[in-house]
Amino acid sequence: MLPFLKVEQVNKSFARGAATTEVLRNINLTISRGExxxxxxxxxxxxSTLLNLIAGLAKITTGGIILDNREVNEPGPDRAVVFQNHSLLPWLTTYQNVKLAVDKVFSQSKSRSERHTWTMHNLELVQMVHAKDKLPAEISGGMKQRVGIARALAMEPKVLLLDEPFGALDALTRAHLQDSVMQIHARLGNTVIMITHDVDEAVLLSDRIVMMTNGPSATIGEVLDVPLPRPRKRLELSSDPTYLRSREAVMRFLYERHRAPSLQAA
Ligand SMILES: Nc1ncnc2c1ncn2[C@@H]1O[C@H](COP(=O)(O)OP(=O)(O)OP(=O)(O)O)[C@@H](O)[C@H]1O
Ligand SMILES: [Mg+2]
Structure with a gap:
């Protein structure tokens, strides 16, 4: 497949006074459409620094990022981000939060009624139509993440960037939302980059898992292919040899070869 997103020789340092810290070194990654x-x-x-560079929220120190033949150097609606903690506007309802993004992106290309229909369609995708008139404070954490995902999907981004989207949720809600995201990915074929701390989540959802070494000057240590056919069912996978092998490869990377810095002296 043709490269859709290309991260090429990217380095990122943060300067503080006279001191600079190199956070990322020599990051190279190519992602195909729909991956x-x-x-x-x-x-x-x-x-998160890498995701922010792709989102255009932070400046690359050296190197470049190309998305669909265009260089990334500022934020844009072609890259929608969902953060660990929802970032909904508290004074707007669920519907209004999604509609705001729809109005911004499609003010020229869709009529008023089309924008309404599109907002509702995206709320349907995440099964949140029933709570469309509720404020963020009136719905659960999992529901807020659903609305955040609907808002991101509604922008029809070229890439969906998820920074630990399920990190703040309990295990059951998390599993439910992972299933929803898998269904949406199967239906829409979005290109998704997701940060996670959870090995099972990474294996269940991904086509490939990018494993990073420890910082400072972190880089990509290994990239693992997850050749499990889709649709994937979590219960059936728990004894699948490919699933178990993938899981073990990630665990070995994280807990043998690149242990957390605080554990290395132990
Ligand atoms: N704006 C900034 N200025 C200076 N240093 C920063 C800035 N943002 C991040 N860093 C540093 O860059 C390093 C990487 O941070 P980052 O948030 O990308 O890590 P992460 O892998 O997402 O961690 P976590 O899993 O805890 O979310 C850290 O040492 C952090 O202190
Ligand atoms: Mg982070």
Missing amino acids: YVSIIGHSGCGK
Whole structure:
């Protein structure tokens, strides 16, 4: 497949006064259209920094990122981000939060009634139509994440960037939302980059898992292919040899070869 997103020789340093810290070194990654790629690595290694560079929310120090033949150097609606903690506007209802993004992106290309229909369609995708008139404070954490995902999907981004989207949720809600995201990915064929700390989540959802070494100067240590056919069913996978092998490869990387810095002296 042709490369859709290309991260080429990217370095990122943060300067503070006279001191600079190199957070990412020599990051190279090519992603095809429709791929689901996870990024996993110990806390502080630079996963969010990498996602922010792709989102255009932080400036690349050296190197370049190309999305669909265009260089990325600022934020844009072609890259929608969902953060660990929802970032909904508290004074707007569920519907209004999604509609705001729809109005912004499609003000020229869709009529008023089309924008309404599109907003409802995206709320349907995440099964949140029933709570469309509720404020964020009136719905659960899992529901808020659903609305955040609907808002991101509604922008029809070229890439969906998820920074630990299920991190703050309890295990059952998390499983439910993972299933929803898998169904949406199967239906729409989005290109997704997801940061996670959860090995099972990474294997269940991804086509490839990018494993990062520890910082400072973190880089991509290994990339694992997850050749499991789709649709994937979590219960059936728990004894699948390919699933178990993939899981073990990630565990070995994280807990043998690149242990958390705080554990290395132990
Ligand atoms: N704006 C900034 N200025 C200076 N240093 C920063 C900035 N943002 C991040 N860093 C540093 O870059 C490193 C990587 O941070 P980052 O948030 O990307 O890690 P992460 O892998 O997402 O961690 P976690 O898993 O805990 O979310 C950290 O050492 C952090 O202190
Ligand atoms: Mg992070």
